[in-house]
Amino acid sequence: MNTPESQNSQLHSTIEEISHEFAIAGDFVEGHEINSGHINTTYLATYRRESGEIRRYILQRINEQVFKDPLAVMHNVECVTRHINWKVLRVKRDLGGQTLNLYPARGGRFYARGEGGGIWRCYNFIEGCQTYDIVENTRQAYQAARAFGSFQDLVEDIPAEDIIETIPDFHHTPKRYARLMEVVENDPMGRRAGVEKEIAFVRERAELCATLVDLLKEGKLPARITHNDTKLNNVMMDAETDEAVCVIDLDTVMPGLSLYDFGDLVRTATSPAAEDETDLSKVEMRMPMFEALAEGYLDGCDCLTPLEIEHLVTGGKVITLETGIRFLTDYLEGDVYFKTHYGEHNLDRCRTQLRLVECIEQNEPEMRDFVKRVSRAIN
Numbered sequence: 001m002n003t004p005e006s007q008n009s010q011l012h013s014t015i016e017e018i019s020h021e022f023a024i025a026g027d028f029v030e031g032h033e034i035n036s037g038h039i040n041t042t043y044l045a046t047y048r049r050e051s052g053e054i055r056r057y058i059l060q061r062i063n064e065q066v067f068k069d070p071l072a073v074m075h076n077v078e079c080v081t082r083h084i085n086w087k088v089l090r091v092k093r094d095l096g097g098q099t100l101n102l103y104p105a106r107g108g109r110f111y112a113r114g115e116g117g118g119i120w121r122c123y124n125f126i127e128g129c130q131t132y133d134i135v136e137n138t139r140q141a142y143q144a145a146r147a148f149g150s151f152q153d154l155v156e157d158i159p160a161e162d163i164i165e166t167i168p169d170f171h172h173t174p175k176r177y178a179r180l181m182e183v184v185e186n187d188p189m190g191r192r193a194g195v196e197k198e199i200a201f202v203r204e205r206a207e208l209c210a211t212l213v214d215l216l217k218e219g220k221l222p223a224r225i226t227h228n229d230t231k232l233n234n235v236m237m238d239a240e241t242d243e244a245v246c247v248i249d250l251d252t253v254m255p256g257l258s259l260y261d262f263g264d265l266v267r268t269a270t271s272p273a274a275e276d277e278t279d280l281s282k283v284e285m286r287m288p289m290f291e292a293l294a295e296g297y298l299d300g301c302d303c304l305t306p307l308e309i310e311h312l313v314t315g316g317k318v319i320t321l322e323t324g325i326r327f328l329t330d331y332l333e334g335d336v337y338f339k340t341h342y343g344e345h346n347l348d349r350c351r352t353q354l355r356l357v358e359c360i361e362q363n364e365p366e367m368r369d370f371v372k373r374v375s376r377a378i379n
């Protein structure tokens, strides 16, 4: 029978089996799934060493629907973790003392093939920390932004040719827009009639989509190696002090624009509403959070050009619109990309994003003024 107990013991044996592929010492104690990400399958596995010491590990299966070439993802993650460990040692950046490390697997690789051929990897569990889906105070906002800013400086000198573009045009917002319009046209699931308002909202902002990509094309913004998925729950924060300890989720580290990285912090750390909140009156631009983000990012990152700083707010607006577009596209396509937990999940997510775009538009002059003031104070 498929009871919760039997499901649990099945999960345990899956986790134990895959963890045996990696260089982990001791006996398996327990395991469970972590559900905060939208992409990979993530398990926490606990082991007891001979000495009695408890050690925890993250086991993760790369989502091959999203990452068509998982070994290229592993190549990038290996390169980035090695580079960061080197830099932390040589340049002694204060990163709270924990970095992300891959555990070796059989055959000298850093990945193992699970049942059905899936690619798994194993990381150290970042201890004493937690992730947040919603920022509770300005200290968390500042800390998260400073960590991602300092991550930008850490990866800045990875040679671009060492990194594979695992999802081409990941943050090419005009292409995301064009794809949405294609799906709207084909309407494969017959869902279009229910989302005309959202489609119109996006259409009205077609020009905004190209703003940053155009500046890149014109050579006015630098192409950098960036994280590309700087949502709030991709940074581990000390559970007692709220200090940001370690940036995680390195799968999308690729050439990109720093403004999308700052922007995704604005998208995920300014509103008190969950990404899938259905009461849109709760979506809000909290200026103190935005201010803490701008201060934190600028404190963490030394490499930004004046034009990048000038466009920090644009970054927030564009990626929030882009993420709304991506959720809407996935909804119209039948929920094939993001993990969803109910039928209209992607649509609910899309609506909070579009509402937040409006909130950013309403607060834009104030946000831009603040960036000007804080960047003058730093220089």
Ligand code: ADP
Binding pocket: 034, 036, 037, 038, 039, 040, 041, 042, 058, 100, 123, 124, 125, 126, 127, 131, 233, 234, 236, 248, 249, 250, 251
């Ligand atoms: P996804 O791509 O699905 O978002 P993540 O790599 O972000 O996958 O992992 C999902 C969640 O698992 C994170 O939000 C975090 O809570 C937890 N997690 C991932 N890696 C670690 C780690 N090394 N230590 C502790 N928790 C982790």
Ligand code: GN1
Binding pocket: 036, 037, 038, 039, 040, 066, 228, 229, 231, 234, 249, 251, 252, 275, 323
């Ligand atoms: C996904 O993997 P996760 O949950 O950290 C997505 C991001 C989106 C985000 C929206 C590889 O991030 O691009 O902005 O969901 N990651 C990928 O919440 O597509």
Ligand code: MG
Binding pocket: 036, 037, 038, 233, 234, 249
């Ligand atoms: Mg994640």
